[in-house]
Amino acid sequence: MSGVNKVIIVGRLGKDPEVRHLENGASVANFPVATSETYKDRNTGERKEQTEWHNVVLWRGLADVAEKYLNKGDMVYIEGKLRTRSWEKDGITRYTTEIVGDNMTMLSPKGSNDGGQSTGGSMSSSASQQEQNVASTPAGDIALEDESDDLPF
Amino acid sequence: MSGVNKVIIVGRLGKDPEVRHLENGASVANFPVATSETYKDRNTGERKEQTEWHNVVLWRGLADVAEKYLNKGDMVYIEGKLRTRSWEKDGITRYTTEIVGDNMTMLSPKGSNDGGQSTGGSMSSSASQQEQNVASTPAGDIALEDESDDLPF
Amino acid sequence: MSGVNKVIIVGRLGKDPEVRHLENGASVANFPVATSETYKDRNTGERKEQTEWHNVVLWRGLADVAEKYLNKGDMVYIEGKLRTRSWEKDGITRYTTEIVGDNMTMLSPKGSNDGGQSTGGSMSSSASQQEQNVASTPAGDIALEDESDDLPF
């Protein structure tokens, strides 16, 4: 059987990415992203904000991009899939659901969190869960050197 | 701040929906949905299947549709948002991530699980998290009586 | 039969929205949005950018939000459906495909296009293709007064 398992979020990083570099050369980035929505309280009529936190995991090239360019507070578009992992603690099985991203677009103006450039822009990166090499042009543009995007159709 | 929190899955129900009817008249349906993907084991070269389980929650009209028409094994398209709830057990805080659906399309042929009609088809339902009344036409078509879909644009 | 017809874009407005106010009180906004992707030319190895233009249509409350807050150059997240219209010109039938949005999140920092505030933020609006009233809080936050979002689940 097969199916579809797709998540799309646009939100802000709650922390800087934590990036680990594995023995096999792959890197993994983890960071929380908040998405919030506004709703009106049924009883009080007040506007309230409901925030949802998502655990995002990025692999390889996307992890490298996250390490270099993403900071706490940045707004990102993340597309990926849900994965629930189980782990033991004190003899108790616990579950964590993560978003394993395979596509990311940075939505915060460049340098907005570190005193750099101030005009808007976004950077986009895409991964096919394969090996990727990250290139950064002088202008700060980011692209994954990936055979998969040779053709624009 | 605001953002986007969207999930789309296509998969099969692992169990019949469990539906509760709340005191205030609202109904809630819960059921697990499996999405699976096929991948090739890097070492053995074997095709393997990875299954992911999702906890789906539907409210009101969609819960009623689920109660009436969804069964274990059925294939569904679910669109919704992620919500992580925490709950206490034995003094330990645990977390569960659910997909709160606001749109559903039934993809299994009608009657495929209960000896009914045999030709294919799908039924679609949409909710705006507001009051809904469910109507079922003689032909088995399902629709939420909702002011919101008066116009087709 | 039923199905799914969903589009999600994140891009920049090519022009200010054109808003018409219909006799029946409804408003409609039209504007083009550019999404671009970067790819590597197979022959030259050069980085190239491919831009795609989308015709976006918003109705009622979302049109009002667009009229008030969206400007050429702004980045937006738009979620909606595809609709292809045909029209006659010089006796020839022509077709136009549009994205009819039912959800929008403004991704440009407030005031970034008119000399206003400079720190980031986003505003989100959602429509269920029903009547909407737009409220703007003093802080500039936007929300559609819609029964549908009374509850945050």
Add this chain to the structure above:
Amino acid sequence: MSGVNKVIIVGRLGKDPEVRHLENGASVANFPVATSETYKDRNTGERKEQTEWHNVVLWRGLADVAEKYLNKGDMVYIEGKLRTRSWEKDGITRYTTEIVGDNMTMLSPKGSNDGGQSTGGSMSSSASQQEQNVASTPAGDIALEDESDDLPF
């Protein structure tokens, strides 16, 4: 600049796929897909159906899968991007908007259109717009032999 350009449809093929095999070895499949939604006429109160037609284009491995397994009437999940092409006819520029699919899941029970097996199922295929080889197991399962899906994370 970068952005997001994503379409997701679930609908039925209006015709068998037309597949062309290009000189360079690549194949391209074209076929129309109908998505429909039900709405209630504001004046008459009648249930009506609004059908939208989408021009789908698949390349390489996905085109091969379409050629082998997709038929008129089949239900499919297609994920891809919008692309508007212009072409000349009688000195007039015309535009066509297509969905260039990069992910497909077959939702019709196998053999439902050719007298084969009768129990439900779905087949899924994914492409990264790179070279793909299609493998069909004896059981009829489909997979793109693609380095990119070696790992299931």
Add this chain to the structure above:
DNA sequence: TTTT
């Protein structure tokens, strides 16, 4: 816990 689904399905092929």
Add this chain to the structure above:
DNA sequence: TTTT
């Protein structure tokens, strides 16, 4: 031009 699909399907129920």
